[in-house]
Amino acid sequence: MFWVLHLGGWLAYMGLGYLTALAYGKPGGYAMIHLATGVTGAAATLGLRYLLRACRGRPPVLQLAIMVLPILASSALMERAGRHIKLEFCPGCTPENTLMVFSYALSNIYVVLAWVGLYLGITYYRQSQDETRRALAARAMAHQAQLKMLRYQLNPHFLFNTLNAISTLVLDRDNATANRMVQSLSSFLRHSLDSDPMQRVTLRQEMDALDLYLDIEKVRFAERLRVEIVVDEECWRALMPSLLLQPLVENAIKYAVAKQVEGGLLRIEAHREGDRLSLRVVDDGPGCLALEGETLPAGTGVGLRNTRERLKVLYGDAGNLCVRNLAGGLEVRLHLPFETSTSARNDG
Known part of the structure; x- marks a missing residue:
């Protein structure tokens, strides 16, 4: 389930970016920007997955504190991966100051946050489903235990x-x-x-x-x-x-x-x-x-x-x-x- 959603989601992201570029009249080679960004994002969020799993069970505030820097770093890596290719089509897109560099680095943070939110949402939903099934199984098991107690105890x-x-x-x-x-x-x-x-x-x-x-x-x-x-x-x-x-x-x-x-x-x-x-x-x-x-x-x-x-x-x-x-x-x-x-x- 994870790999289907993970790879399918990033392929959809790259495809949507490419179609958007074509709609604005960009050349076909512009797709390489979205390919580099998407592949980097897929790899970076894969690392976020293992970090989120390691943080599971910790207080929400602590999880947020731990995840802030990795999320920012993932966004920056995605922007960095596509920047060199983008400069071939837009030489004037070079950041001129630190504020622009920081702004560019955060240009993909909404994508990373969407991935994290979707991952946590699905994870908590599945945990909720597991707990519900466990509660139902516990109820059935407890009734069975009581009957067995009357039989063998x-x-x-x-x-x-x-x-x-x-x-x-x-x-x-x-x-x-x-x-x-x-x-x-x-x-x-x-x-x-x-x-x-x-x-x-x-x-x-x-x-x-x-x-x-x-x-x-x-x-x-x-x-x-x-x-x-x-x-x-x-x-x-x-x-x-x-x-x-x-x-x-x-x-x-x-x-x-x-x-x-x-x-x-x-x-x-x-x-x-x-x-x-x-x-x-x-x-x-x-x-x-x-x-x-x-x-x-x-x-x-x-x-x-x-x-x-x-x-x-x-x-x-x-x-x-x-x-x-x-x-x-x-x-x-x-x-x-x-x-x-x-x-x-x-x-x-």
Whole structure:
């Protein structure tokens, strides 16, 4: 698309200049002026393209400051390229003073500005289209993630174990604990069903929802499940997709705590790294022997794959998930842009 528009536009510019010259009775050789000017302009604006791409994402005022001199230089190069040929047809067109030189140098600035404006317009339009498609894909992916959560996160096995634990508590006449477990299960199910998959929540809200799930598991595993939570104070207000950590925590409990007689430790961390929010879910279990680097083994890690895909759709390259084996355990690390409700409104 770029090359078609770029080359087609400059060919049209040269052709229009040549036709205009003929209309004013200029000789056929006058076309060489427009050829030299057009070829120089095509090369100069090609350089501007890479400079604009390097400036992408910077504040508009900074972009303008960076582009002023290159735009002026491009106009001056175009005028310089055609001047020697033009003097053969118009000997009196030699600039007589510095002001005329400067005026001649700016004679093509409108062409360069038109090219820059068209390039930025098309670029921003395509970015807008990409963001729209990404938002639609994110909405579809989030709804799919919620459905998958109800299918594999709140699976019959989990419900069976929970209800069985409640039944045992009732038989043991530990009605208070059984009642608390029923209430926790009810609250968690209600939260899972009522939460809007497109609604971002603060980390504090996410941890409150996660506590509902952990309350159930703590009753099941008692002292076998140990939980540590380390969160930087400024991270509590950071925004994130709802129910993002729950499948990671469930995986850790399923593969690290449940399979060890002595249970295990689950550690959840949140730190700010510049403009990114870093989340870690770490366990002290046996790890994943089938894991090669950060590549998830085929047929396993459904929750991990779902979380990674959700981050990709929601944040593109700005969000990622990494999995690695530790000396004793498994670490899942998530990175996503650090945003708060205020910054999100400002960006909008």
